[in-house]
Amino acid sequence: MVRIDTELLSNRRVAEGYFELRFRWPAAAGAPVPGQFLTVRAREGSDPLLRRPFAFASHDGTRDEATIVIQERGSATRALATLEAGAKLDLLGPLGHGFAFPERGTEPVLVAGGIGVGPMLFLRAALDAAGVSSRFVLGARTAALVPEALLPRGAGVEVRTDDGSLGAKGTAADAVTALLPEARAALYACGPAPLMAALDRIAAERGWPYQAAVEEWMACGVGACMGCAVPLKGGGFLRACADGPVLDGSLVKWD
Amino acid sequence: MVRIDTELLSNRRVAEGYFELRFRWPAAAGAPVPGQFLTVRAREGSDPLLRRPFAFASHDGTRDEATIVIQERGSATRALATLEAGAKLDLLGPLGHGFAFPERGTEPVLVAGGIGVGPMLFLRAALDAAGVSSRFVLGARTAALVPEALLPRGAGVEVRTDDGSLGAKGTAADAVTALLPEARAALYACGPAPLMAALDRIAAERGWPYQAAVEEWMACGVGACMGCAVPLKGGGFLRACADGPVLDGSLVKWD
Amino acid sequence: MGLNEATRAPGGAAQEPFAPDLSVRIGPLVLANPVGVASGTFGYGEEYAALLDLDTLGALYTKAVTVEPRAGNPAPRLAETPSGLLNSIGLANPGLEAFIRDKLPALRARRCAALVNVAGATVDDYVRVVEGIEAAGGVDGYELNVSCPNVKSGGMAFGTDPALVALVTESVRRATKRTLVVKLSPNVTDIRETARAAEGAGADAVSAINTLVGMAIDVKARRPRLAMKTGGLSGPAVKPVGVAAVYRISRAVKIPVIGLGGIMTAEDALEYLLAGADAVQVGTATFADPGAAFHVLEGIEAWMREHRVARVSDIKGLLEG
Amino acid sequence: MGLNEATRAPGGAAQEPFAPDLSVRIGPLVLANPVGVASGTFGYGEEYAALLDLDTLGALYTKAVTVEPRAGNPAPRLAETPSGLLNSIGLANPGLEAFIRDKLPALRARRCAALVNVAGATVDDYVRVVEGIEAAGGVDGYELNVSCPNVKSGGMAFGTDPALVALVTESVRRATKRTLVVKLSPNVTDIRETARAAEGAGADAVSAINTLVGMAIDVKARRPRLAMKTGGLSGPAVKPVGVAAVYRISRAVKIPVIGLGGIMTAEDALEYLLAGADAVQVGTATFADPGAAFHVLEGIEAWMREHRVARVSDIKGLLEG
Numbered sequence A, B: 001m002v003r004i005d006t007e008l009l010s011n012r013r014v015a016e017g018y019f020e021l022r023f024r025w026p027a028a029a030g031a032p033v034p035g036q037f038l039t040v041r042a043r044e045g046s047d048p049l050l051r052r053p054f055a056f057a058s059h060d061g062t063r064d065e066a067t068i069v070i071q072e073r074g075s076a077t078r079a080l081a082t083l084e085a086g087a088k089l090d091l092l093g094p095l096g097h098g099f100a101f102p103e104r105g106t107e108p109v110l111v112a113g114g115i116g117v118g119p120m121l122f123l124r125a126a127l128d129a130a131g132v133s134s135r136f137v138l139g140a141r142t143a144a145l146v147p148e149a150l151l152p153r154g155a156g157v158e159v160r161t162d163d164g165s166l167g168a169k170g171t172a173a174d175a176v177t178a179l180l181p182e183a184r185a186a187l188y189a190c191g192p193a194p195l196m197a198a199l200d201r202i203a204a205e206r207g208w209p210y211q212a213a214v215e216e217w218m219a220c221g222v223g224a225c226m227g228c229a230v231p232l233k234g235g236g237f238l239r240a241c242a243d244g245p246v247l248d249g250s251l252v253k254w255d
Numbered sequence C, D: 001m002g003l004n005e006a007t008r009a010p011g012g013a014a015q016e017p018f019a020p021d022l023s024v025r026i027g028p029l030v031l032a033n034p035v036g037v038a039s040g041t042f043g044y045g046e047e048y049a050a051l052l053d054l055d056t057l058g059a060l061y062t063k064a065v066t067v068e069p070r071a072g073n074p075a076p077r078l079a080e081t082p083s084g085l086l087n088s089i090g091l092a093n094p095g096l097e098a099f100i101r102d103k104l105p106a107l108r109a110r111r112c113a114a115l116v117n118v119a120g121a122t123v124d125d126y127v128r129v130v131e132g133i134e135a136a137g138g139v140d141g142y143e144l145n146v147s148c149p150n151v152k153s154g155g156m157a158f159g160t161d162p163a164l165v166a167l168v169t170e171s172v173r174r175a176t177k178r179t180l181v182v183k184l185s186p187n188v189t190d191i192r193e194t195a196r197a198a199e200g201a202g203a204d205a206v207s208a209i210n211t212l213v214g215m216a217i218d219v220k221a222r223r224p225r226l227a228m229k230t231g232g233l234s235g236p237a238v239k240p241v242g243v244a245a246v247y248r249i250s251r252a253v254k255i256p257v258i259g260l261g262g263i264m265t266a267e268d269a270l271e272y273l274l275a276g277a278d279a280v281q282v283g284t285a286t287f288a289d290p291g292a293a294f295h296v297l298e299g300i301e302a303w304m305r306e307h308r309v310a311r312v313s314d315i316k317g318l319l320e321g
């Protein structure tokens, strides 16, 4: 984990309100694994005040580059969306724990809901590189919110939209439900809470392992402030930043 | 007085930390007179929070353009200094009362200290246009802080620097002291308080009228908040924004 | 069945234009809408006239009026802080007599409600200002600024002691039947106590918050930025403090609560309305954007349309959790 | 003739390198320098270890320790506001026993001073935590977080009542001879009263300010942003409130004052030192810039060099006006 001032290499719009930021990520900063994140200080001064967390969406160790995919939501993401190549980026990472590779004999099923796409792209690439084939399901509200240029090539890639404007109509969870119950799937997911909760139910029913990348408001990002508490079914909390963001999805109280 | 969103036409560095911003100023906004000012909102959001006041440095009614000359000091001026042609500017003006023309038979002596140069340039141009000749004295700490490209052409223009790196060594007040005491001068000035106080003493001694453009922290800029109080020798206050910024310099308590 | 239901088309599908009722009742006064401009930030309504049509708003709360004219505090009186503004204007105002002569006629002629903010150093001062204005024909209402130092208790602000708040409120209450708002200070341990004191003494509403005590130092000059050293903090920085105050007060009293402190946008105002406010005031934001109060009003109306909320007073009921 | 004079070259022209003394005495403890990291923002010193060398700083104030382990409040616990941060962490901590076992050894091994922030729901809770740590060998000092709700007085915070502040301070005082700091709540009418109560009961210093009560509402979701509804406001937004508090407290008590609230830069820290603080803490700023506390320290040292100020405690004397 390091804090570095690095350089934005490119910034391109990949869907409506979605941007892929490619930046220099030197080897000395440490190689991120899928599921890990970084935090960025969008501006000096106090508006916005806190660093903002984003999942690594790719890492290229040979070129010392990495990417994040962001969705414009508020002041920080708006500022990031308008940055141009050459801009300085104040980054802190890699943070948190990433995904574990699937056990032998299970087929990884990667599920991305909306802007949850970044870490799943990175995981897919890592599995590909390791020669592990996987399914990839992306759910979005509508076609305009699908970053088509980023979608993995190869087999087993599926898109679902709520309005049927791209891929089959339905949710990403529907696509998972459609898998054979006898399959020995290993679920990996990042997305909005309702999707995560639905996958939890499917995983529980079928006895599939479920690695979930969670999102919570963060202040420190390093485990010091106890701000990013993720409530657990059994009571108590885990810290999204330091215990996660990848958690055993069956433990999390998704409500 | 109007609030308008207008367009920056050019932004050029005219001395160390000094910038001249040229922008569209439509006729409908009302023609500013020398000494009047505008306020600008440097950024949306709350950092900086308040609009910032700047004196008009020129106005060209035939081209619907005006300028201000700003010095980088804090967050707002830093933001303005980096704007590029085409940027939108949220302006409010013209505000306050400007300079009155000199009485017949008096020779206007315009004194600018540091960034006080803007309104004095505008006044010089207006006097020139009216065929009234004037002296123009600019005082600065050092040559690098003299916006030479902006200095008026023609006779009677003098520069003084504290370190003698441009023009004679000394202050703008020294240059005024060097005028013949018998002269029938009319003093006009904008600059730091010590300069303004020195000019007040000279004017009092010699019985010269003294129109001073004052600076105070402002919130509303339109006379509503009572924030920009300028203390008077006789007690009480005037509002820099609505009663000024041009005040009878002999009334002001320069302390 | 509210207006909400009544205006829904039979089929439920195509919605007819929905016109929310923006009016708000505060004591005997009905404000055309919930948005006012806060005391001290809009003068007596004249200075901003060219920039914002006050008559589109619900209310103007004037700069404080005191019995005697006051020149105000030494300069500098303003300092900007992160997302905030410190001021120590010091109740600069022309005094009761000049106010009645020079300002009151225009205020009385306004279409928007005009409430005169009243300040003083003794209980009697407050009463005299209100009696004076009543004798001159009155205005729509009064807002008591109880954040002023009380000379009788060694400069402690009226607003920090529930007993004093009750005393000044009940004394002024006897002087007028018009809408009486008590403006609460946030510089207290429990603002519900002063709110209850105001309610018990006959206030028609409370407004909250006035400014927080703050200080800023010019490190280069090594002196306080304000000549008075400390001042009152306003602006977005204090919004969370104001929203918490309104949330608590509105659960402690039955009279309407007027929320203010850091409102820049309609969303900020809706935070206050959801927290329990019946109306809002826009203060410091006007300095950044002279049209702020109007944009806040437009935004509230649009939100009510979108969510088909019939009355402003219904908004507070929509807070969940 | 101070160090200031002594190091000036005879001719007065060429100045020799000037080395200010950065140390600060708080009770029996001498801090290497005036900059600490605030409770709750730096854990127990481990999490930020890779990013900031704590041992360059004057002090670490730990996350609160309570007798029993506490899971903390429901989520969400954080919300950003203009230039501010609302939190309702709720004293999440492993409890005294685990603290002593897992955290204390590393704290005791630190070169920088470690002060344990102590919280509780009864006076006895505070005493038990301090006694427990003392029995385990102790640390450099304790900081009492009296902003906690007191179960015996219906949840009113200890820190809002001078008598309770005195009681908890004097009870803990009997349990330790080490440096005892009482951390004051700004949510009071007059913070000088609680400061005097702490001083009278034997505190070695007071720190101010803890967070302000605040609230933010998610207008879209129509619910409070924090699960606990209200929370504590920190960050640059509150700096003017903290500086005013320190200015007032330092003129009301003789013990040292540790200033905090919104310090992001050395200039912010110098505002506190000029206002009367003897030391400072950096809290929320660390979240924006993990190196913030270190940059603050560097900047204070540079400023002291530039102005040839010999001791940190001399800075407060430089405030004019």
Ligand SMILES: Cc1cc2nc3c(=O)[nH]c(=O)nc-3n(C[C@H](O)[C@H](O)[C@H](O)COP(=O)(O)OP(=O)(O)OC[C@H]3O[C@@H](n4cnc5c(N)ncnc54)[C@H](O)[C@@H]3O)c2cc1C
Residues within 6 Å of the ligand: A037, A048, A052, A053, A054, A055, A056, A068, A069, A070, A071, A072, A073, A074, A075, A076, A077, A078, A115, A118, A119, A214, A215, A216, A217, A218, A240, A245, D080
């Ligand atoms: C571990 C982690 C990884 C993330 N990865 C990505 C990513 O790869 N791409 C991406 O676009 N975003 C990601 N996010 C979310 C991202 O951090 C927020 O969108 C961002 O902080 C918004 O900042 P803002 O100033 O633009 O919006 P704000 O003005 O702060 O917020 C706008 C709205 O967005 C929502 N929001 C913002 N932040 C969060 C949050 N942390 N949790 C829940 N809701 C929030 C709220 O509803 C809020 O009202 C991630 C968050 C976490 C915790």
Ligand SMILES: Cc1cc2nc3c(=O)[nH]c(=O)nc-3n(C[C@H](O)[C@H](O)[C@H](O)COP(=O)(O)OP(=O)(O)OC[C@H]3O[C@@H](n4cnc5c(N)ncnc54)[C@H](O)[C@@H]3O)c2cc1C
Residues within 6 Å of the ligand: B037, B048, B052, B053, B054, B055, B056, B068, B069, B070, B071, B072, B073, B074, B075, B076, B077, B078, B115, B118, B119, B214, B215, B216, B217, B218, B240, B245, C080
């Ligand atoms: C009527 C009027 C006309 C002005 N005309 C010009 C002009 O033509 N060109 C120009 O460059 N500046 C002018 N100023 C000053 C200008 O408004 C400030 O420099 C500007 O507001 C600084 O904003 P900032 O955010 O960059 O700095 P900040 O961070 O707000 O301040 C930086 C420092 O500048 C000083 N400062 C800032 N504003 C003022 C002020 N209003 N009065 C006194 N000191 C201040 C303070 O010492 C402060 O610490 C004028 C001011 C007034 C009142």
Ligand SMILES: Cc1cc2nc3c(=O)[nH]c(=O)nc-3n(C[C@H](O)[C@H](O)[C@H](O)COP(=O)(O)O)c2cc1C
Residues within 6 Å of the ligand: B219, B225, B227, C038, C039, C040, C041, C062, C063, C064, C085, C087, C089, C091, C117, C144, C145, C183, C209, C210, C211, C233, C234, C235, C236, C238, C260, C261, C262, C263, C281, C282, C283, C284, C285
């Ligand atoms: C410059 C200024 C002057 C003020 N004068 C008064 C006043 O005379 N009487 C009063 O009750 N409040 C006064 N206030 C307080 C405001 O009315 C309001 O309560 C406070 O600023 C918080 O709201 P805001 O954050 O929207 O500004 C003043 C505030 C400012 C900024």
Ligand SMILES: Cc1cc2nc3c(=O)[nH]c(=O)nc-3n(C[C@H](O)[C@H](O)[C@H](O)COP(=O)(O)O)c2cc1C
Residues within 6 Å of the ligand: A219, A225, A227, D038, D039, D040, D041, D062, D063, D064, D085, D087, D089, D091, D117, D144, D145, D183, D209, D210, D211, D233, D234, D235, D236, D238, D260, D261, D262, D263, D281, D282, D283, D284, D285
């Ligand atoms: C996330 C968080 C947790 C905190 N936890 C504690 C705590 O356990 N005990 C305490 O006394 N103060 C706690 N505080 C208050 C801070 O120590 C500090 O008083 C306050 O944040 C103001 O300083 P700042 O603006 O520099 O953050 C906490 C603050 C934050 C932001």
Ligand code: FES
Residues within 6 Å of the ligand: A217, A218, A219, A220, A221, A222, A223, A224, A225, A226, A227, A228, A229, A239, A240, A241, A242
């Ligand atoms: S964000 Fe601070 S502990 Fe996770």
Ligand code: FES
Residues within 6 Å of the ligand: B217, B218, B219, B220, B221, B222, B223, B224, B225, B226, B227, B228, B229, B239, B240, B241, B242
């Ligand atoms: S700035 Fe408000 S009266 Fe001058």
